[in-house]
Amino acid sequence: MNRFFCWIIFRTQYQFMKQIIVIVAMVMLISCKEEEGNTFVKVHSTENAAQFNDWLAVQFKKDLSRDPQMQTSMGSKENYGKWTDISSEFDLESKKIAETRLSYLRDSINKEELTGQDRLSYDLYYQKRQQEIANFDYRLYTYPVNQMHGMQSEIPAFLINQHRIDNVSDAKDYISRLKGIQPLFEQLSENLKLREDHGIMMPRFVFNHVLKDSRNVIDGYPFKKSKYNSTLMDDFVNKISKLKLSTEERKQLEEEAVLALQNEVESGYKTLIATLENQQQRATTDDGVWKFPEGDAFYEHALQQTTTTDMTADEIHKLGISEVERIHGEMKEIMNRVNFDGSLHDFFKFMKEDEQFYYNDDVSGKTAYLKKATAIIEDMKDELDQLFIIKPKADIKVKAVEAFREASAGKAFYQQPAMDGSRPGTYYANLYKMKAMPSYQMEALAYHEGIPGHHMQIAIAQELEGIPDFRKHSFYTAYVEGWGLYSELIPKEIGKYEDPYSDFGRLAMELWRACRLVVDTGIHTRKWSRDDGINYYVSNTPNAEIDAVKMVERHIVMPSQATAYKVGMNKILDLREKTKIELGNDFDIREFHDVILTSGALPLKLLEKQVDAYILSKK
Secondary structure: OOHHHHHHHHHHHHHHHHHHHHHHHHHHHHHHOOOOOOOOOOOOOOHHHHHHHHHHHHHHHHHHHOOHHHHHHOOOOOOOOOOOOOOHHHHHHHHHHHHHHHHHHHHHOOHHHOOHHHHHHHHHHHHHHHHHHHHHOOOOOOOOOOOOOOHHHHHHHHHHHHOOOOOHHHHHHHHHHHHHHHHHHHHHHHHHHHHHHOOOOOOHHHHHHHHHHHHHHOOOEOOOOOOOEOHHHHHHHHHHOOOOOOHHHHHHHHHHHHHHHHHHHHHHHHHHHHHHHHHHOOOOOOOOHHHOOOHHHHHHHHHHHHHOOOOOHHHHHHHHHHHHHHHHHHHHHHHHHOOOOOOHHHHHHHHHHOHHHOOOOOHHHHHHHHHHHHHHHHHHHOOHHHOOOOOOOOOEEEEEOOOOOOOOOOOEEEEOOOOOOOOOEEEEEOOOOHHHOOHHHHHHHHHHHOOOOHHHHHHHHHHOOOOOHHHHOOOOHHHHHHHHHHHHHHHHHHOOOOOHHHHHHHHHHHHHHHHHHHHHHHHHHOOOOHHHHHHHHHHHOOOOHHHHHHHHHHHHHOOOHHHHHHHHHHHHHHHHHHHHHHHHHHOOHHHHHHHHHOOOOOOHHHHHHHHHHHHHHHO
16 A cells, blocks of 8 residues: 555544544533523433433422522522521431432443533532532531621521512511521521530631621610611511501511510520620630641641642642732832832832722712722623623622621622522622722722622523533632632723723732732641731732731631632633634634533533533634
């Protein structure tokens, strides 16, 4: 056989294999391709796949039936008057359910027959159940009351923001939940005591925050004689005032609510307060999880869960130091653009202190801030077509954090919309101290929490068709927060941040997340004190000291969580650069973003596989 025919045979085989590879890649991605109406094609190639998806749907319904609060968050009114169980028995039952489900997946579902989104669902579900079992050993390594998302404030916030009252039955369920606070908080107190028995107790500073929150909830009428209603009473009265009720009906409902508040709510909070005051006497100033039994192993486990990578604490610490140095360099370039004469530290001081960057700390200033934040999001909505194919149907609103929890809550956060469209997504801005909310950070914050950040990612995930429900509500911190931080950068690439000070604010936000890598690992593996962490932020960022204090206190009560942002952002940027290089002129930022967003939240390793499959399909 001469060389010519050898070449022909080789070329024919090569083209055939190339077509096979592309077909396989397209099958893997078929439900990631957009169809009309922003929906997805659900392809179950075998009876095995259909059986698997039917089983997933049943398991999701079972999980939902065990979680009344999740039902409410999704817009359902099933179990509307109940709270989700927080007992040790419930945790053990959850572990056993996870073990049973893993056995079913291994024994009854042929993984090799699954393709595309079905195979991805299998891998995700299997991995989640493995994590659930592994997490059981560390179930006590948390602070169920804390200044960030503790139950002492989350329970009333849940009633205020998520329990709708559309009729008398809903009002009765609200009262039922008020009555349920007493047994719920008695269980919460037992959980706190159980943790102490195992050597796990909050640092001393946390107690003042949670005690203040708890006392705020039971302040005002009907807990004491006052011309002001308590937070929950005010909420209940305002909600039933919108119903078409007779005077007698409204009066009866208010009387029932008063009794529930005076009895069960006050009793529940007093039980919690007594437990906290008792433990406060034995609390220490040791802040890191190194103080826990097997604390180092727990932290490495937490980092793997949070970042969905194999990065060690030491690698994350070094990455943070490197990123801080890089961002400082970019900030100096902006400092030169605005002709500032002085050092970077002098520029930080200027940005912290100059009044031009802050709204008035009064009602007019806070109203103006919310109006401007809303305008930024509305303006970004008009730009989405050049960045995205799929867009969320749910709307978004901007809201100030409620007064009863603003002193301890974070700077800003997002609440997802209801599945039934009854509640939009919400970008919460904490306006407790306007000095902590500089105007030059407004754009980056609004992009992160709103559009194209968390609202795009979370609302789109909830609205996806053709994937199991559990994936619509999955939460991988590195993916979700990595997307949020990446979303601060995207607007710059289409001409936003025209004001150099606003662009500096974007860099300041990224710098903040880079510092988190250093401080979180410093506290939990290098035995940094609370003051060490605060000093690092104050020395390396332009943020107000109150920001530094809140951030360090967040690191302490949520170990590893804050490392997700920068790790996730860097991964998305790396994947984007890889896609650009591989595809060249065929690269489409809109398609890339669809690949990132249209499978729901993913661990970073699986996200990379999705991007690789997309690249292969395009080539």
